[in-house]
Amino acid sequence: MEPIAEIEIKIEGSVGALKLTPELVDINEICEILTEASHLFFPTEKRAQRPLISYELSEGSVLHRFRTLTQSVIGFGAVILQISEVGQIDFLHECSAVAIENFQ
Numbered sequence: 001m002e003p004i005a006e007i008e009i010k011i012e013g014s015v016g017a018l019k020l021t022p023e024l025v026d027i028n029e030i031c032e033i034l035t036e037a038s039h040l041f042f043p044t045e046k047r048a049q050r051p052l053i054s055y056e057l058s059e060g061s062v063l064h065r066f067r068t069l070t071q072s073v074i075g076f077g078a079v080i081l082q083i084s085e086v087g088q089i090d091f092l093h094e095c096s097a098v099a100i101e102n103f104q
Helices: 027-041 070-086 094-103
Strands: 005-011 053-060 062-067
Touching: 005 053, 005 070, 027 062, 027 070, 027 094, 062 070
Parallel strands: none
Antiparallel strands: 005 062, 053 062
């Protein structure tokens, strides 16, 4: 089995007067997050062409944990670092750029 690593995306905020928790996240929002994460990790591959991406939703405001191949996680980290350094996303594949915009 190939090595697996994890990326965590933390979403903070509120729903009305209530602090955001997993119980307040609608299933449609989770579907959107899962789709966007797939586009971030593997923007051009169809399901049959890419490795498994597993998912866990946890407390801590709302923590979305994605597990996939370590190499993909490292690549994702490099992309985030590059976005941080250059301050723009024009170099990304269109699907990845849209996913980053939607997470923001």
